[in-house]
Amino acid sequence: MRTTGAGNGRGLSRRGMLGLVSAGGGAALLSVVVATRPAHSATRVAAATAPTGGRPADFLYLSILAGQITGKQGWPRYVPADFSVPAHALVQVEIRCFDTGPAAVPAGYEKVQGTVGGVMTVLPGPDPAATARGRAVSALSAKGVAHTLTMAGLGLNVPVPPLSTVRFTFRTGAPGSVPWECMASCGTGTSGWSGPMAEAGWMQGTMAVVG
Ligand SMILES: [Cu+2]
Numbered sequence: 118m119r120t121t122g123a124g125n126g127r128g129l130s131r132r133g134m135l136g137l138v139s140a141g142g143g144a145a146l147l148s149v150v151v152a153t154r155p156a157h158s159a160t161r162v163a164a165a166t167a168p169t170g171g172r173p174a175d176f177l178y179l180s181i182l183a184g185q186i187t188g189k190q191g192w193p194r195y196v197p198a199d200f201s202v203p204a205h206a207l208v209q210v211e212i213r214c215f216d217t218g219p220a221a222v223p224a225g226y227e228k229v230q231g232t233v234g235g236v237m238t239v240l241p242g243p244d245p246a247a248t249a250r251g252r253a254v255s256a257l258s259a260k261g262v263a264h265t266l267t268m269a270g271l272g273l274n275v276p277v278p279p280l281s282t283v284r285f286t287f288r289t290g291a292p293g294s295v296p297w298e299c300m301a302s303c304g305t306g307t308s309g310w311s312g313p314m315a316e317a318g319w320m321q322g323t324m325a326v327v328g
Contacts, residue, residue, distance in 0.1 A: 193319070204291055214243055216263045271290065291326065
């Protein structure tokens with residue numbers, strides 16, 4: 118379970134998670150949010166390509182909303198925080214970060230891990246032009262991370278810069294429930310690990326992998 122305000126201890130346990138060490142007592146369950154665009158508001162991923170008999174499609178759109186939008190200052194939120202993806206599939210993800218400031222991450226979480234090619238594409242701004250192409254990167258600077266999308270169970274870590282759009286592709290596994298969490302200390306309290314970092318539906322959630 119998550120602890121509240123235990124910045125140091127939590128950071129250490131999370132470092133282990135990134136290394137695919139089973140999270141054990143340090144594991145955190147994540148949660149949900151809502152989107153600013155129609156595609157984002159769907160709990161299930163949008164069907165951007167040929168749908169296959171009602172299966173979840175292979176595109177996932179997430180937004181990171183700042184505190185002034187969620188209505189709770191200092192409480193940024195992933196929207197949605199709970200979502201579904203197909204099992205054993207390549208899923209293309211787009212994260213639009215409307216949050217403006219960076220937050221400290223434990224060493225290593227500024228790196229991209231677990232995506233196809235070990236990279237992500239970063240575009241400036243949370244609402245890029247349709248023709249924008251961005252740049253492929255394998256890591257951000259340690260001070261350039263606003264949030265992360267981290268799934269220890271999949272060895273996935275994607276750092277997201279402030280006011281940006283990030284795109285990447287990853288492969289899902291067997292059906293089941295995969296918790297995710299943000300590893301940037303973007304919450305409240307002196308450590309930044311309280312508030313939205315300690316509450317399901319904000320900076321933690323669950324990805325349902327549907328067979
Ligand atoms: Cu965060």
